[in-house]
Amino acid sequence: xxxxxxxxMLIAVIIFPRGIQTIALxxxxxxxDCVSGGMQVEELTKGTIxxxxxxxxxxxxxxxxxxxxHSWCRVEAVYPRxxxxxxxxxDGFTADHMVIDAHTVRAYGKKxxxxxxxxxxxxxxxxxxxxxxxxxxxxxxxxxxxHELSWSEYLRLIAAIRRVTSRTGYFWYFSDAFFNNExxxxxxxKNMLHDMCTELLRCAREGQCQKFEKVVNxxxxxxxxxxxxAIVDHMFPNIGGDVEKSETGTITExxxxxxxxxxxxxxxxxxxxxxxxxxxxxxxxxxxxxVTGKAKITRGPDPSDHPQAKAQDVET
Numbered sequence: 562x563x564x565x566x567x568x569x570m571l572i573a574v575i576i577f578p579r580g581i582q583t584i585a586l587x588x589x590x591x592x593x594d595c596v597s598g599g600m601q602v603e604e605l606t607k608g609t610i611x612x613x614x615x616x617x618x619x620x621x622x623x624x625x626x627x628x629x630x631h632s633w634c635r636v637e638a639v640y641p642r643x644x645x646x647x648x649x650x651x652d653g654f655t656a657d658h659m660v661i662d663a664h665t666v667r668a669y670g671k672k673x674x675x676x677x678x679x680x681x682x683x684x685x686x687x688x689x690x691x692x693x694x695x696x697x698x699x700x701x702x703x704x705x706x707x708h709e710l711s712w713s714e715y716l717r718l719i720a721a722i723r724r725v726t727s728r729t730g731y732f733w734y735f736s737d738a739f740f741n742n743e744x745x746x747x748x749x750x751k752n753m754l755h756d757m758c759t760e761l762l763r764c765a766r767e768g769q770c771q772k773f774e775k776v777v778n779x780x781x782x783x784x785x786x787x788x789x790x791a792i793v794d795h796m797f798p799n800i801g802g803d804v805e806k807s808e809t810g811t812i813t814e815x816x817x818x819x820x821x822x823x824x825x826x827x828x829x830x831x832x833x834x835x836x837x838x839x840x841x842x843x844x845x846x847x848x849x850x851x852v853t854g855k856a857k858i859t860r861g862p863d864p865s866d867h868p869q870a871k872a873q874d875v876e877t
Contacts, residue, residue: 595642595680595702600653601693605633609693612653612681615639623687624661624697627716634687638700638731647677653692655680657704661689661697666710668703682734684726688719700734704751706758717765717818718758724815729796732789739784750784761816770804770813777801777812 598613605620615621615636623634648655652673660669683690684700691697699719710718725733732738739750747753757780760773778801781793793800799810808814 595655595682596658596698597650597653597676597678598641598681599676599678600650602690603693612639612683613641613679615683621685622691623685624689624691625687627713629661629688629697629712631691632687634685634690636683636685637726638682638684638734640682640735642680642682643736645679648680649675650678650680651675652694652696654696654698655702657702659699659701659703659706659710661699661712661715664712666699666712666715669698682736684731684734686723688716705754706762707755714762714766718762721761721765721816725812728815729792732792735789738786738789740786742783745783746779747783750780753780753784764813764816765818768817770817773816774801774804774811774813 596612598611600612601609602612602615602621603609604615607614607619617636617639619636619639620633621636623632624630625632625634651669651671654660654669656671657668659666682700689697689699699715701719706718722733741749753776756776757773760770760776764770764773781790781800785793793812797810797812797814799807800812802811804811804813804817808817
């Protein structure tokens with residue numbers, strides 16, 4: 562490197578320290594927590610195809626609900642990881658990608674057939690997708706939730722995630738949506754994900770959401786690409802607010818479980834209303850009968866019924 566170039570670079574650093582820093586901040590560290598583009602899935606009209614052949618709107622197999630009912634699922638997001646790097650997958654999954662077995666949602670691990678392939682992100686409107694081999698899998702990995710989940714825990718988690726993505730779009734899954742920030746409290750964005758998973762679960766399961774709201778607000782403001790942060794700010798104008806005072810405009814509004822109506826309460830209220838209506842109707846009839854009886858008493862006997870009047874009629 563020439564001496565003149567070194568001097569120019571030194572001057573730039575002195576005069577434009579913020580500009581140099583901004584360039585350094587916009588460097589993403591992409592995870593390899595996806596599925597192989599070559600993994601086979603069954604599409605409703607195209608038959609068995611590879612993941613890389615899917616498009617948004619395609620219909621593939623998956624499962625829904627507590628009973629894991631098999632269903633056709635709409636592909637909401639499918640895209641390749643940026644770059645042309647090849648990663649090791651096992652039966653089509655990276656080692657830390659979360660799949661569903663008989664009892665838990667867990668990382669697939671380093672087992673099965675190992676191959677090098679390009680990675681893809683795949684998310685559907687079902688709780689989990691199912692590949693052609695019959696393995697159910699999620700759109701998340703241990704990079705987000707570091708521990709095994711029960712199926713019921715996972716259902717709460719993925720339902721909350723879908724409510725958010727339905728409002729904002731699926732950019733939360735995009736590899737270019739986040740960046741590292743050396744000036745942030747937590748410089749690497751991936752190091753915030755475990756806390757986000759933990760607090761999201763606590764919010765969705767227990768309704769304790771203030772810490773979740775705070776963590777997400779920090780993550781969005783310090784690590785989200787500005788074009789996506791603008792969407793979040795628009796959709797959640799009060800993100801980071803006190804959710805115990807008001808949920809309106811916060812992300813907690815979508816994540817916290819809403820109180821379910823008690824059917825027994827509806828039956829009780831309905832019965833009470835019916836009883837009140839019967840009492841009102843009975844009171845009305847009794848009052849009407851009393852008013853009618855008083856009217857007859859005050860009117861007196863008909864003069865034409867008097868014996869003398871009848872006698873006069875006979876004489877005539």
